[in-house]
Amino acid sequence: MTERLSFDTKPSTAVDPRELSIGLVHLGLGAFHRAHQAVYTELAAAATGETTWGISGVSQRSTTVRDQLAPQDGLYSVLERGLGEPTVRVIASIREMLVAPEGVVERIADPAVSVVTLTVTEKGYRASPDGGLDFNDEGVKVDLASATPRTVVGQLVAGLAARARTGAGPLTLLSCDNLVANGAVLRRLVHEFAEAKPSPGLAEQLESARFPSSMVDRIVPATTDADRADAERLLGCRDEGVVVAEPFRQWVIENDFAAARPAWERAGAILTDDVAPWERVKLRMLNATHSLLAYLGALKGYATIAEAVRDEELFRQALDLMTEDVVPTLDPPADLDLTTYGESVLERFANPALKHRTAQVAMDGSVKLPVRLLGTVRDRLAAGAEPRHAALAVAAWMRYVSTAEAIDDPLADRLRAAVTSAKAGPAGLVDALLGVEQVFAADLRDDTTFRALLTTHLAELSR
Numbered sequence: 001m002t003e004r005l006s007f008d009t010k011p012s013t014a015v016d017p018r019e020l021s022i023g024l025v026h027l028g029l030g031a032f033h034r035a036h037q038a039v040y041t042e043l044a045a046a047a048t049g050e051t052t053w054g055i056s057g058v059s060q061r062s063t064t065v066r067d068q069l070a071p072q073d074g075l076y077s078v079l080e081r082g083l084g085e086p087t088v089r090v091i092a093s094i095r096e097m098l099v100a101p102e103g104v105v106e107r108i109a110d111p112a113v114s115v116v117t118l119t120v121t122e123k124g125y126r127a128s129p130d131g132g133l134d135f136n137d138e139g140v141k142v143d144l145a146s147a148t149p150r151t152v153v154g155q156l157v158a159g160l161a162a163r164a165r166t167g168a169g170p171l172t173l174l175s176c177d178n179l180v181a182n183g184a185v186l187r188r189l190v191h192e193f194a195e196a197k198p199s200p201g202l203a204e205q206l207e208s209a210r211f212p213s214s215m216v217d218r219i220v221p222a223t224t225d226a227d228r229a230d231a232e233r234l235l236g237c238r239d240e241g242v243v244v245a246e247p248f249r250q251w252v253i254e255n256d257f258a259a260a261r262p263a264w265e266r267a268g269a270i271l272t273d274d275v276a277p278w279e280r281v282k283l284r285m286l287n288a289t290h291s292l293l294a295y296l297g298a299l300k301g302y303a304t305i306a307e308a309v310r311d312e313e314l315f316r317q318a319l320d321l322m323t324e325d326v327v328p329t330l331d332p333p334a335d336l337d338l339t340t341y342g343e344s345v346l347e348r349f350a351n352p353a354l355k356h357r358t359a360q361v362a363m364d365g366s367v368k369l370p371v372r373l374l375g376t377v378r379d380r381l382a383a384g385a386e387p388r389h390a391a392l393a394v395a396a397w398m399r400y401v402s403t404a405e406a407i408d409d410p411l412a413d414r415l416r417a418a419v420t421s422a423k424a425g426p427a428g429l430v431d432a433l434l435g436v437e438q439v440f441a442a443d444l445r446d447d448t449t450f451r452a453l454l455t456t457h458l459a460e461l462s463r
């Protein structure tokens with residue numbers, strides 16, 4: 001049997017992991033963090049020589065990642081799949097693996113920690129449709145009454161409260177999830193939780209905390225056995241924690257930090273005063289098109305995004321969504337050409353080496369649609385235009401949830417109930433799903449143009 005990746009296998013890494021001390025906590029130790037922020041953090045440390053930016057990574061829902069990385073001294077590899085042969089790089093910046101709730105609050109309260117980053121998926125924020133904290137959420141209710149927080153926002157507030165006790169300095173909380181204005185969203189949730197659960201010194205901690213927004217981009221599909229086998233071949237040892245990614249990576253961060261941070265700009269990140277134009281382009285062009293391809297692709301029987309985008313009809317629909325519906329709603333950053341950007345997005349999706357499953361991108365539609373598509377729908381309707389292509393993506397989601405054997409979504413029960421109770425025919429299904437108020441606010445529910453577009457598309461998709 002091949003040896004397991006560890007210090008003993010003497011991998012070549014950009015930094016010496018034994019020299020790193022922990023200065024950053026990351027909540028949500030999924031594949032994306034390991035292929036994105038952990039890489040930037042390591043390259044920044046290598047560029048500056050700073051040894052204070054080791055990462056304490058926290059899994060929220062399972063012990064899998066800790067179990068994979070612990071026997072490997074926290075080491076894992078990023079397998080880059082571009083057009084040529086894949087390449088592999090061992091990453092050493094994750095120096096501690098925790099499984100929430102154990103040790104999380106204490107680590108956030110560590111005075112050596114000045115930044116907490118997050119990738120906990122859209123649903124991990126437990127926000128209500130108006131963007132405030134969902135006080136009806138069972139996890140939130142439990143956390144408000146318990147000393148051991150299980151929700152991410154609960155952990156952050158408990159961590160800030162504990163910093164008041166440890167005398168730790170100001171903290172930066174940096175969301176790296178695909179949300180609109182992710183910094184402002186996180187700030188509001190943390191403040192609302194803290195108001196509902198005050199404690200000595202917490203208000204001062206909150207006042208000094210910063211919540212910069214960030215736009216993150218790198219396609220990181222779930223790892224497969226084939227990825228593990230390729231990594232083993234290239235590394236010469238077994239890596240159970242390998243993550244796979246495209247060569248492209250981008251990170252645009254609002255330059256608003258409470259205290260010290262890694263020099264991520266030395267690793268290629270863009271620090272800026274205003275992330276919003278970047279974020280809007282990415283969510284509305286890339287993520288919206290991703291969702292369109294996921295739903296239409298899955299309905300046509302394609303297992304991966306790369307297969308879906310190679311279908312001529314789907315390629316055209318993806319392009320039309322970007323050029324006809326999305327581009328008119330955008331005011332892009334200077335020097336970003338939207339035509340080139342759109343083409344590059346479709347090229348990246350078509351990368352045949354990335355087996356990004358349509359089912360993975362399609363999951364959690366109830367929390368993704370508002371972020372990726374409904375802003376475009378609203379802006380086009382307000383401009384007196386018909387958002388035909390964005391409505392096609394929403395109709396494809398409706399068809400998908402009404403025909404899928406199982407719905408992978410935090411609102412699965414609510415969606416299933418809507419589908420079951422819907423009157424027969426496309427108009428009935430549109431009516432029932434537009435009634436899911438966690439997804440569609442009244443303005444869209446009552447919009448006759450949007451409703452008519454959805455009904456027409458759904459009729460076509462049901463043929």
Ligand SMILES: NC(=O)c1ccc[n+]([C@@H]2O[C@H](COP(=O)([O-])OP(=O)(O)OC[C@H]3O[C@@H](n4cnc5c(N)ncnc54)[C@H](O)[C@@H]3O)[C@@H](O)[C@H]2O)c1
Pocket residue numbers: 027028029030031032033058059060061062119120121122123124125152176177178179216217218219220221
């Ligand atoms: N994978 C990508 O291509 C990509 C690219 C850009 C941004 N992102 C962002 O990163 C997020 C995570 O992606 P990933 O590829 O790491 O996924 P993953 O499935 O590998 O990991 C998901 C992570 O989110 C946590 N999580 C899931 N549900 C949660 C909940 N209800 N409460 C708290 N934590 C929860 C899990 O513990 C896990 O750490 C995405 O949702 C997205 O916002 C991902």
Ligand SMILES: O=P(O)(O)OC[C@@H](O)[C@@H](O)[C@H](O)[C@H](O)CO
Pocket residue numbers: 121122178216217218219220286287290291360361
């Ligand atoms: O990671 P999710 O589930 O929020 O969304 C799936 C993909 O659309 C997304 O991860 C993209 O690959 C990513 O946003 C590219 O940067």
